[in-house]
Amino acid sequence: MTNTVSQEPIPKPPESGVHHVLSQRASFWVAASVVMHTLWTSAAPAMTYPLYAAEWHLTPTVTTAIFAVYPLVVVTVLIFFGDISDYIGRRTTMLIGLGASLMGVLLFAIAPSVYWIFLGRFFMGVGVGLSAAPSAAAMVEFSPPGQASRAGSITTAAQALGLALALLVGGALIAYAPLPTRLNFWVLLVVIAAIFSATWFLPRHSSSKASGVWRPKLFKVAPGLYKTFATSAAAVTTGYALGALMMSLGAQIAHDLIGSGNPLVNGAALSVFSVVSASVAIFSKRLSPGSAIMFGGLASTAGMGLLMLASAQRSLPIFLASIAAAGIGYSLSFLGGLNLINSKAPEQHRGGTLSAVLLVAYLMQGVIALFLGAIATARGLQVAVDLASAAIAVLSLTGIALAASRSSGPDPRLRGGTEVRSPGS
Numbered sequence: 001m002t003n004t005v006s007q008e009p010i011p012k013p014p015e016s017g018v019h020h021v022l023s024q025r026a027s028f029w030v031a032a033s034v035v036m037h038t039l040w041t042s043a044a045p046a047m048t049y050p051l052y053a054a055e056w057h058l059t060p061t062v063t064t065a066i067f068a069v070y071p072l073v074v075v076t077v078l079i080f081f082g083d084i085s086d087y088i089g090r091r092t093t094m095l096i097g098l099g100a101s102l103m104g105v106l107l108f109a110i111a112p113s114v115y116w117i118f119l120g121r122f123f124m125g126v127g128v129g130l131s132a133a134p135s136a137a138a139m140v141e142f143s144p145p146g147q148a149s150r151a152g153s154i155t156t157a158a159q160a161l162g163l164a165l166a167l168l169v170g171g172a173l174i175a176y177a178p179l180p181t182r183l184n185f186w187v188l189l190v191v192i193a194a195i196f197s198a199t200w201f202l203p204r205h206s207s208s209k210a211s212g213v214w215r216p217k218l219f220k221v222a223p224g225l226y227k228t229f230a231t232s233a234a235a236v237t238t239g240y241a242l243g244a245l246m247m248s249l250g251a252q253i254a255h256d257l258i259g260s261g262n263p264l265v266n267g268a269a270l271s272v273f274s275v276v277s278a279s280v281a282i283f284s285k286r287l288s289p290g291s292a293i294m295f296g297g298l299a300s301t302a303g304m305g306l307l308m309l310a311s312a313q314r315s316l317p318i319f320l321a322s323i324a325a326a327g328i329g330y331s332l333s334f335l336g337g338l339n340l341i342n343s344k345a346p347e348q349h350r351g352g353t354l355s356a357v358l359l360v361a362y363l364m365q366g367v368i369a370l371f372l373g374a375i376a377t378a379r380g381l382q383v384a385v386d387l388a389s390a391a392i393a394v395l396s397l398t399g400i401a402l403a404a405s406r407s408s409g410p411d412p413r414l415r416g417g418t419e420v421r422s423p424g425s
Contacts (some may be wrong), residue, residue: 022201028151030140034135038128039162039274040129041101042070044188046270047170048181055116057179060098060381064373066117071244071366073125075276075359078133085134085392091202097131098124100194105376106193109185123278129362132389133354138202140342152339153285156331160278163243167271225353228344231406233360234399235293236338238300239330240361241392244368245307245385246273246326253311253385254319255311265411276327281335290403295374296332297400298326304389304396311385311406333399366379 022030050062085093104123111117139151169187174180254269284292303325310318341357368388378386 004016005043008066012274020201021203022142022198024142025200027138028154028357029092030195030202031094031135031142031306031352032154033195034098034131034157034199035097035139035155036165037101037192038132038135038164039159039307039384040155040166040188041105041124041128043163043166044105044170044184044248045121046166047174050173051181052114052117058114060376060384061373062114064369066114066121066375067244068120068366068369068373070125070128071240071362071369073122074129074362077126077129078355080134081130082359083352084130086352090134090138090141090288091199091204093134094199094202097127097129097134097385098192098199099127100130101127102189102196102208103127105185105189105413109182109189111181132358135350136354150285151337152342154425155338156281156335157273157278159334159371159381160274160281160327160331161395162274163280164271167274168268171271204252217279218270218406225344227402227406228340229353230359231399231402232337232341233292233357233394235296235340236401237355237364238297238396239337240365241368241395242273242300242303242326242330242333244365245372245388245392246270246323253307253381254379260324269316270319271322272323273327273330276324277331280328280331282334284332287336289343292332292339293337293403294400295394296329296334297396297403298329299394300329300396303327303329304393306337306384308389311382323348329396333396336403337399368392 045066047065051061052066053063084267100123104125105118107116107120108415111120136151136155166188170184172365173184173187177183218320227307244314264299287295303322306318306322306325309315310322337357338354341353372388375387
């Protein structure tokens with residue numbers, strides 16, 4: 001099977017009204033920084049959840065609900081606005097998303113009560129929902145000729161970097177700096193403001209926009225892409241489910257079940273997830289999407305087995321091994337799913353197709369987070385970890401099965417190793 005990724009021509013700067021437009025190479029890395037911000041923004045509150053719980057006497061249900069507000073808002077944005085960047089442009093959509101992220105982070109920085117935290121998570125969800133798919137699509141379109149597949153690896157690495165910075169910067173500031181529930185967010189506010197400024201100078205126009213006028217509408221998958229979509233969505237959802245487990249309850253697992261009370265140590269332990277993810281993404285870019293999905297599913301299943309063992313034995317070394325295996329699983333699952341859908345999505349609807357995949361992933365992430373909180377409150381954290389680990393293992397195996405079924409026979413839409421696209425696909 002030959003994976004073909006169409007390249008969007010890099011638009012020329014308009015004749016007037018713009019003093020400076022970034023080069024193609026610079027635009028690629030600015031788009032990568034927008035990708036990075038999505039995970040940093042998502043994970044920034046992870047190390048502060050135990051502090052909020054102690055300060056405001058919150059139950060695990062409330063703390064996981066704070067986490068879950070974010071993916072559920074992201075899902076809502078993706079449902080109604082998932083393809084908007086195909087019409088108004090990647091740059092404009094990313095700027096709106098970054099603006100919403102700025103508002104969300106500001107609310108966290110000044111929050112006097114848990115209600116402000118929920119509102120901050122709402123704006124974070126809007127920001128990431130608007131910028132996640134356009135930034136990933138922009139990285140494909142700003143890639144050098146013949147190197148579009150590299151965008152998937154860099155996207156995964158950028159997400160992992162954002163996650164690592166959230167955990168390490170957050171852990172260090174909480175443990176050793178003043179204002180442990182606030183300074184972390186002031187630092188992130190400055191970072192997002194810098195990314196916003198750089199994004200302003202991206203090329204404004206695209207020659208491959210979708211035709212017509214954009215209107216809010218439910219997403220749809222192009223005919224002939226259903227099996228590809230299902231495989232990609234299962235793989236990306238596996239990665240996001242791992243992230244939901246680590247980010248919503250990871251710090252609590254380290255503190256309550258493993259017995260580590262230092263926020264920086266816990267943040268460093270959880271950052272193993274992102275460091276491993278980034279490393280694997282960089283060195284596995286030659287893997288085919290199907291192989292990446294299958295290896296990622298196996299690593300995810302192994303990681304969940306190790307996590308159950310670590311929490312039962314209160315073992316930090318096994319906990320670190322489970323995080324590393326989960327990081328491998330996240331990286332390969334996300335990378336495989338992203339490259340698979342990027343290789344088949346029609347160019348003029350790439351933003352909408354990516355948004356549809358992310359919609360499924362974020363929806364499952366929110367559901368899993370709420371499920372974890374309810375079970376942890378009613379039955380205890382150990383039971384929640386065991387059930388979540390089993391559920392993610394099943395999801396991983398589903399992705400493996402779908403990827404294997406794709407590679408077991410020829411795609412009926414391929415003739416002679418070249419993709420044949422029907423009208424509208």
